Amino acid sequence: MQNSNVNNDPTYSAAQAAHHNKTKQVDQQTPKAKLTEQQVLIVGGGHVGLSFALLLAHHGIASTLLEKNRYPEIGPENDRTRSHYLDSRNTALSRRTVQIYQEIGLWPELQSHACRIDAVQISEQGSFGKAQLNKAEEQVESFGQVMENAWLGRKLLLAVQNQPLITIIDNAEVITINQQTDGVTVTFNYYDGEEGEQQLQGSVLVACDGRDSNVRQLLNIGISTYDYQQTAIVGVVETDQPHNHVAIERFSPAGPLAVLPLTDPEGDGNDDYQTGFRRSVVWVCPNGEEQQYLEDDAHFLATLQQAFGTRAGTFTAAGRRGAYPLTRVLAQSQVDGRCVIMGNAAHTLHPVAGQGFNLCMRDAHVLAQMMSAQVLKGADLGDSQLLKRYEKARQTDQKRVIRFCDAVVHGFTHPNPVIKLARNVALVAFDKLPNIKPLIANYAMGLKS
Ligand SMILES: Cc1cc2nc3c(=O)[nH]c(=O)nc-3n(C[C@H](O)[C@H](O)[C@H](O)COP(=O)(O)OP(=O)(O)OC[C@H]3O[C@@H](n4cnc5c(N)ncnc54)[C@H](O)[C@@H]3O)c2cc1C
Incomplete structure (x- = not known):
């Protein structure tokens, strides 16, 4: 063969x-x-x-x-070439995906540019509900790893x-x-x-x-097909506080927002800027609003700050953004x-x-x-x-993953106040009730099917 x-x-x-x-x-x-x-x-x-x-x-x-x-x-000699350290596109790899790459012996090649997710925070702007998953509580090594698409490719x-x-x-x-x-x-x-x-x-x-x-x-x-009438803006930002390997999922009236920790581009900690302040952003906005976020750095950073509050510190810089219409x-x-x-x-x-x-x-x-x-x-x-x-x-x-993604999209973007209250109660319940977190964590990590 x-x-x-x-x-x-x-x-x-x-x-x-x-x-x-x-x-x-x-x-x-x-x-x-x-x-x-x-x-x-x-x-x-x-x-x-x-x-x-x-x-x-x-x-x-x-x-x-x-x-x-x-x-x-x-x-190998070109591995270190890239345009600008804030210009990457990234993917969150679940623990199961990491296991698969380990199984075929590729993970040692990949891991220098992988950033561990040790905790996941979920919250909604202007609401009381919030939830947090911690690796120690769930007794896992991490919830997954974030990696630059260019590196993975x-x-x-x-x-x-x-x-x-x-x-x-x-x-x-x-x-x-x-x-x-x-x-x-x-x-x-x-x-x-x-x-x-x-x-x-x-x-x-x-x-x-x-x-x-x-x-x-x-x-x-x-x-x-189902057209969400939404566009994902993706890019990399820098904050004045370290990410501490925390992934943050935030639901705001402007749309759902994921801010993920990133490693430094070289993965060796010896770069000319500090490690741990780079974060990947996926921000979903209604179609038609994307242009202002793509073109205007100051507007993008200010709106991001408003939606996010200070949980990541101050957003200090943003790289080039890309837009993906979502269907x-x-x-x-x-x-x-x-x-x-x-x-x-x-x-x-x-x-x-x-x-x-x-x-x-x-x-x-x-x-x-x-x-x-x-x-x-x-x-x-x-x-x-x-x-x-x-x-x-x-x-x-x-089917489970398709349903899960749609439930997150529709559940968290519905403006009805009764539904908003229900999802906040659900977030509190998720945070407090035993047995729910490990179940959801396993789903998110791709360990349960
Ligand atoms: C904004 C955004 C963020 C995302 N983040 C995540 C994440 O964090 N975690 C996650 O799990 N997933 C994420 N995803 C999903 C993930 O990006 C996709 O699931 C994944 O890229 C699919 O890869 P693919 O190889 O199937 O398709 P593609 O990447 O589209 O590759 C298809 C390939 O086929 C080639 N091709 C097309 N037509 C032909 C032809 N006729 N003959 C030969 N070749 C052909 C193309 O050139 C291309 O190279 C995200 C998606 C988006 C849009």
């Missing part, structure tokens, strides 16, 4: 791999050879596609990953490039899918110097091609014949509770495990019964 075409040099880039593999996939035209090798085709090399390829490789399963965009040239890509069982073809956009009884063939536009259509065969196709998934459309899988997109089916829809292509959620990527990682982990068991039986990886079993196995966790 070794893929001899992929170089082990850590500086070997995805672009080189793509060039290299252009030759390789011409060699792979014989469907029989592919089927005997039990090749998995992954379409979309975002964080989910890259992670799934690594999970498969951990089980000794070879995959070819097709990514529409060209990956940047990266190597870079480390995932390097790991994939160094993994002989994974072939990357970037600059490749999948345009058709053809399922046969014994395999699946994708046709993709390959943009490398001269444009051209190419084909690849595999036993099974896993689509991780994002919210607007082309694969999902090619398979005629319908979607249900929930759910695929009506996640399996079609030999194809599986995964990641945002399967479920794109509201980011308020930081659950989307973590849910995708649990999906990916389960499918890789099921495929591993299938390989050990010498059975077909694209067996539709296997894939349907996967879809069923993931239903409970997926």
Whole structure:
């Protein structure tokens, strides 16, 4: 199952791999050879596609990953390059996601840029209810870790490039899918110097091609959508008080707001500014209000301060912000014949509770495990019964997380005073009653499904 075409040099880039593999996939035209090798085709090399390829490789399963965009040239020597320390985008990784990266041996590579969450505070502006989760009370090492997306992406890509069982073809956009009884063939536009259509065969196709998934459309899988009429503003701010590893979820009339602790960019504590004062902000506002928050630093910081009070100290600086219009997109089916829809292509959620990527990682982990068991039986990886079993196995966790995210969004943004009182009572109850906190904490950490 070794893929001899992929170089082990850590500086070997995805672009080189793509060039290299252009030759390789011409060699792979014989469907029989592919089927005997039990090749998995992954379409979309975002964080989910890259992670799934690594999970498969951990089980000794070879995959070819097709990514529409060209990956940047990266190597260890470029790890420290970044534009400005306040300009990062970040993801809160649940404890379960951290465990999964530990399981495949990637966590030591990631952890220098991971910031522990030791406590979570939840409160609402202008209300009495508040709740706090502490790691000591819940007897956990942490509630999760916050990491820069750029760092996570870079480390995932390097790991994939160094993994002989994974072939990357970037600059490749999948345009058709053809399922046969014994395999699946994708046709993709390959943009490398001269444009051209190419084909690849595999036993099974896993689509991780994002919210607007082309694969999902090619398979005629319908979607249900819900437009929240909200936009998430994301960015990094600096405060005059250290974060002390506390994540703060604050509900204000302007919208829900999450302020998460961040490590310093180099992760070595020797930067030219102090460690522990950088925080990641996800602020959800009604559509149409985002422009003022994006363009005007002073307005952004002042409104943030007003919504937040002094629980984080004074907000002293803000980096560039990005805006994400929020729509929930759910695929009506996640399996079609030999194809599986995964990641945002399967479920794109509201980011308020930081659950989307973590849910995708649990999906990916389960499918890789099921495929591993299938390989050990010498059975077909694209067996539709296997894939349907996967879809069923993931239903409970997926439905729970979707409901949880929506309950947080709708429950905390409803202006009705009776509902506002009810949610404050609920927050107080949550803070005081035994047994509720560990349950919710486990859900949030991704440890219970
Ligand atoms: C503001 C915000 C904050 C968030 N914060 C958190 C958080 O704290 N914790 C958390 O768990 N989740 C969070 N999420 C959710 C998380 O970002 C997503 O769940 C995750 O990025 C999904 O990754 P993906 O790989 O499925 O999709 P994408 O990142 O969209 O990747 C899809 C990939 O497929 C490629 N592609 C597309 N079409 C084709 C094609 N035809 N052929 C080949 N390749 C193709 C694209 O180029 C892309 O690389 C947040 C989301 C938002 C919007």
